[in-house]
Amino acid sequence: MISELSLWQWLKLIAAFILFFSPGMLSMIFAKSLRKLSIPVQLSFAFGFSLGFWIMLLIWFQLFNFSVTSWGTRTLFLALFSILSVILFLSRKEIYKWLKNRRNYLELMLIGFGILIIITYLHFYRNLVAGMGSDSMHHTLITSLFIQNGQIPKDYGPYAPVVTFSYHFGYHAYTAAMSLLSGITPRIMVVISGAILMGLVSLSGGALTYYLTKNVLASIVSEAVIGFIYIFPGYSLIWGRYTQLMGTIMLTTYLLALFYWDYEQNFSFKFTPILTLITIGLIYSHYRICIAGIIFTIIYLIVRKNPLITLKNNVAQWIFYPSSALILSSPWLIQLFIARKNGYEAVGTVTKDSFFSLNRLGPLFESETQTWILIGMSVAVVVLSIIKKDRIILTISVWIFVLAIVTQPAVYGYTVDLVTMIVSSYVPISIFNGWFISLILSKGSKIFLTLAARIVIILAMAFGIFSGVNRWNDFDYSKHSYVTPNDLKAANWIKRNIDPESIFMINTYQFPINDNLIIGLDGGYWLPVIAERQTIVPPMIYQVEKLRNPNDIYTSLLFHRLQGKLTNKEGLSLLRDYGVDYVYIGTRRGIVEIDILNDSEFFELIYQQKDVSIYKIVP
Numbered sequence: 001m002i003s004e005l006s007l008w009q010w011l012k013l014i015a016a017f018i019l020f021f022s023p024g025m026l027s028m029i030f031a032k033s034l035r036k037l038s039i040p041v042q043l044s045f046a047f048g049f050s051l052g053f054w055i056m057l058l059i060w061f062q063l064f065n066f067s068v069t070s071w072g073t074r075t076l077f078l079a080l081f082s083i084l085s086v087i088l089f090l091s092r093k094e095i096y097k098w099l100k101n102r103r104n105y106l107e108l109m110l111i112g113f114g115i116l117i118i119i120t121y122l123h124f125y126r127n128l129v130a131g132m133g134s135d136s137m138h139h140t141l142i143t144s145l146f147i148q149n150g151q152i153p154k155d156y157g158p159y160a161p162v163v164t165f166s167y168h169f170g171y172h173a174y175t176a177a178m179s180l181l182s183g184i185t186p187r188i189m190v191v192i193s194g195a196i197l198m199g200l201v202s203l204s205g206g207a208l209t210y211y212l213t214k215n216v217l218a219s220i221v222s223e224a225v226i227g228f229i230y231i232f233p234g235y236s237l238i239w240g241r242y243t244q245l246m247g248t249i250m251l252t253t254y255l256l257a258l259f260y261w262d263y264e265q266n267f268s269f270k271f272t273p274i275l276t277l278i279t280i281g282l283i284y285s286h287y288r289i290c291i292a293g294i295i296f297t298i299i300y301l302i303v304r305k306n307p308l309i310t311l312k313n314n315v316a317q318w319i320f321y322p323s324s325a326l327i328l329s330s331p332w333l334i335q336l337f338i339a340r341k342n343g344y345e346a347v348g349t350v351t352k353d354s355f356f357s358l359n360r361l362g363p364l365f366e367s368e369t370q371t372w373i374l375i376g377m378s379v380a381v382v383v384l385s386i387i388k389k390d391r392i393i394l395t396i397s398v399w400i401f402v403l404a405i406v407t408q409p410a411v412y413g414y415t416v417d418l419v420t421m422i423v424s425s426y427v428p429i430s431i432f433n434g435w436f437i438s439l440i441l442s443k444g445s446k447i448f449l450t451l452a453a454r455i456v457i458i459l460a461m462a463f464g465i466f467s468g469v470n471r472w473n474d475f476d477y478s479k480h481s482y483v484t485p486n487d488l489k490a491a492n493w494i495k496r497n498i499d500p501e502s503i504f505m506i507n508t509y510q511f512p513i514n515d516n517l518i519i520g521l522d523g524g525y526w527l528p529v530i531a532e533r534q535t536i537v538p539p540m541i542y543q544v545e546k547l548r549n550p551n552d553i554y555t556s557l558l559f560h561r562l563q564g565k566l567t568n569k570e571g572l573s574l575l576r577d578y579g580v581d582y583v584y585i586g587t588r589r590g591i592v593e594i595d596i597l598n599d600s601e602f603f604e605l606i607y608q609q610k611d612v613s614i615y616k617i618v619p
Contacts, residue, residue, distance in 0.1 A: 001485075002191060003126040016181035017196065020174070024049035027274055029087055033265070034274075040110045040207035040219075040254065045274060047200060048253035052277030055173050055284050056328050058152050062329035065214075067150025073180040082309035103402025106216040110206050113220055117227040118199030122192065124472050130483035130526065131190045134511075134519055135240030137482070138539035139172065140529045142184040146176035152332065154339065160538035161548040161555075166336060167541055170285030187483075187529060194237045197245045202227035204252040205427065209434030211256055212392060215441060219459060220300060222434035224461050225426065228468030231364055231371050232426045238362075238480045241423065248424050252294050254282045258297065259392065262304070265312040270286040276324045288416050290425065295406065296399045303395045307505040323574065341396040343546030346553045355513040356409055360419050364471075372465055381432040384439075393435055396428050483530065486588040487523025491530035501574070502581040504535045507590025508560040509572035517543065518556040522586030536580060553561050564591035567600040575617055587611040 024046025028034050036041060063284040089093065097160075098104055108403075152169060156162040168232070171193075177516055178196075181190040182367035196553060206223035210216065233245050257275050283290050301307050311318065354360070354491065365371060382400075385393035404410060459480045478484075481532070506524030511517035519525060519540045525534045537556045547553060548610060555578065564572050566583065583603065585594055596616050597603040607614035 001127050001129045002122060002188065004234045005184070009182070012182045013178075013184060013192065016178050019074075019077040019081050019181055020054075020177060021046050021384070022077055022084050023053040026080060026084050026087075026113060029084070031270070031274065033270065033471050037260075038178050038207070038210060039104075039107045039259075040114075040203060040598055041211050043111065044204045044207040044253050044256055045278070047204075047283050048257070048278035049251055049274055051170060051174055051250065052279070052281035053286070054172055054177055055280055056277065058173055058330040059329055062151045062335070067153075068180070069150060070180045072601075073177060077177075077181060082286075084136040107210075109216060110210065110219055110223065111210065113223050113227075114199045114203035114206070117202050117223070120196050120228075120469065121195035121198045121472075124475070124491065125191050125195060125477065128477055128481055129482055129488060130187050130189045130530075131194070131240050131242070131483055132477060132480040133239050133240035135242070136190060136239075137519075137529060138381060138541050139175075139193045139240060139242050140187055140190045141249070141539055142169065142172045142527060143179065146172055146605060147186060152521075154335075156539060156542075156545070159532075159534050160542060161552045162542050162545045163548050164336075164546040166340065166545055168243055168247075168287050170250065170281055170283075171243045173284075174246065175242075177424055181514070182288065190242065193242060197242065197249065198227060198234065198237070201233060201245060201252065203257070203427075204249050205433075208252050208256045209438075210257065212431070213432075213435060213438035213439040218438040218452060220432040221437050221457065221461050222430040224465050225430045225433055225455045228472075229370060229461075229464035230374055230426050230429060230468075231368055233421050234468075234472055234541065235362060235364055237474075238477070243286050243421060244289065244420065247282070247289030248427055249283045249362050250278065250282040251289050251424075252427055254293050254449055255296065258300065264400075267317045271318060272317065272321045272324065277557065278319060278329065279322070279325045280329055283329070285587055288420050290385075291416050292399075292403060292421065292424070295402055296395070298489060299399050299402060300395045300465065303391055303398060303412060305351050305391070329612060340546060341550060344550040344552075346543045346545060346547050351407075351414065356418060358419065358422070361422060361514075368471075374433065375425075377436060378429050378432040381436050384436070390435070390437075393432070396431060396578045400428055410574075423545045482521060482586070482588060483523045483526050484611075486587050486610045486612045488530060489609060490512060490523070490584075490586075490607060490614065491527065493530040494527070494533060494614070498533065498582065501531065502533055503579055504533055505559065505566065505575060505583040505592075506535050506537060507585065507588075507592050508537060508556060509542075509590070510560055514543075516553060516557055520590070522588035522590055524584040524586045524590075527584060533583075536578065563592050564594070566592065567596050567602060572617075581605075581617060583615040583617065585613040585615075 023044070027049050028042045028046055034045065076286050118229050130136060135617060140154065141156070141159065153165045155165055175186065175189050176195065179186050182189070184192070198464060202223040205226045206219040209222040213219070233248065257278050261267055261271050261275055261510050282293055301311065358468065381393065382397040385397050402422050407416050432456045437457055441450060458470070474523035504524060504527055506527070507522050508518050509521045511519065517540060518537055520535070522535050523530070524535060525537060527535050536559050558574060562574065565571055566575065583592065583597065585592055594613060602618050603615040604618055605613060606616045
């Protein structure tokens with residue numbers, strides 16, 4: 001767990017966090033026009049550039065079958081950081097001059113608040129031994145496969161009968177890099193990444209608001225909304241939605257880059273290399289969020305003043321920029337196209353209407369007053385943007401309206417679903433509230449009115465932060481984590497004593513949104529990650545991949561229909577037909593009935609410690 005990391009591991013983690021920014025910070029230095037931007041904006045661009053750079057590197061390394069290692073990754077980023085350090089040292093006089101200007105301290109406040117958010121969430125997650133929710137298992141597994149293969153995985157072998165890998169992997173590429181740089185295992189790094197991403201998404205949201213308003217207080221409010229006040233994205237991490245969080249970081253960074261490219265670069269070719277890598281980071285971080293970004297771009301160009309003239313004058317840039325992103329990522333796209341011709345589609349039952357139900361957002365979404373206050377304020381801002389004719393806020397308003405239509409099941413909802421978009425609603429909500437606060441402060445006709453407004457805003461923000469921190473501080477994270485320390489001890493025992501080719505039966509759970517979607521709800525589901533052993537349940541994203549055999553999608557469903565009754569003729573026959581060797585019962589338990597296993601001559605208890613039991617199936 002995080003609380004057990006040594007001081008040396010913390011230092012290496014901090015170093016890894018800084019090192020990953022090196023490619024992006026170098027791009028900021030070499031692009032002279034970007035130096036005048038605020039530090040928070042530069043850091044947002046730097047992270048987006050670094051992620052895109054790392055993804056592009058992995059794509060081309062895979063083409064030439066070159067595998068990255070911990071040593072090679074550290075050498076690469078240390079070399080870039082060394083160059084960055086030399087340049088910063090030579091520019092120390094300019095840096096000292098910048099630091100002497102107290103006005104610049106306001107920008108450091110934005111960065112400091114982002115770091116504070118990271119530290120706070122690390123405190124919240126301190127006792128977790130693995131990520132929370134149903135999604136964390138496959139995110140940890142994919143990250144582990146990146147490290148084991150040294151490149152983008154081609155499939156999920158040997159842990160699942162899946163012969164393709166089509167999933168968006170920007171988050172996994174980043175977490176693998178952090179793991180390689182710091183030496184911290186992917187299982188713990190995924191937990192840590194949740195805190196890091198909360199800080200990064202808050203900073204990117206604050207940087208975007210700062211760029212649009214030039215108001216520090218409004219920007220800090222945007223950070224606070226994302227980091228603490230609004231229910232999302234913090235709530236979504238309890239489900240393990242790390243990829244969506246990374247996608248919104250890249251979306252916010254992309255919007256920032258788009259505005260900058262328009263207003264200060266006049267769609268110049270000079271900025272396209274940075275914009276291209278940021279876009280690559282967005283594409284491979286989350287496909288649905290990327291689609292939302294494409295929709296925003298189209299709306300932005302339409303709402304923008306003189307759109308036809310703009311496109312006519314800049315048609316070469318708008319052809320070159322997306323073409324560059326496709327060309328740079330073409331090796332993986334081609335390989336993916338070829339790979340998808342193999343295997344069998346994971347054809348299952350139709351997704352139920354509950355998939356589109358807002359009940360999936362969880363009880364906290366509906367029960368919190370401040371959530372509805374923020375949404376209400378956002379609706380008021382939409383109305384105000386029409387009156388004020390602010391093009392950017394108006395564009396975001398139209399964007400939300402279009403997404404509300406597109407996400408309907410009858411339109412495009414199976415690909416870009418409404419729940420995913422609402423989970424990501426902190427992006428427009430933070431911008432709306434920041435813009436509204438900036439508008440209030442800019443309209444203060446007298447000093448005492450402006451001062452009073454600032455006091456009210458600060459007090460309201462402080463109350464919101466206090467409520468948000470209390471919410472997450474009092475939250476029982478252990479109830480949402482399938483893995484416990486006892487499961488880890490059992491996993492280590494499995495590694496030492498059980499054949500790697502063995503297959504485990506585990507407790508199963510049927511997702512209500514799809515009758516064929518079966519996962520596990522205890523440590524057994526995590527055995528591919530913590531014990532490197534295969535189970536009868538593949539990672540839940542297998543439905544978007546191609547399977548080894550046409551009936552593989554029904555395997556876990558057949559086992560689930562046993563409802564834990566493994567000792568009868570049907571259960572024993574199914575276990576033997578599929579070559580299952582062991583049964584794993586984790587701390588959280590499930591539908592498998594232990595008492596019946598103990599009374600059966602066909603199951604031998606070979607491991608038991610506290611609440612974890614392992615049974616061997618007797619031939």
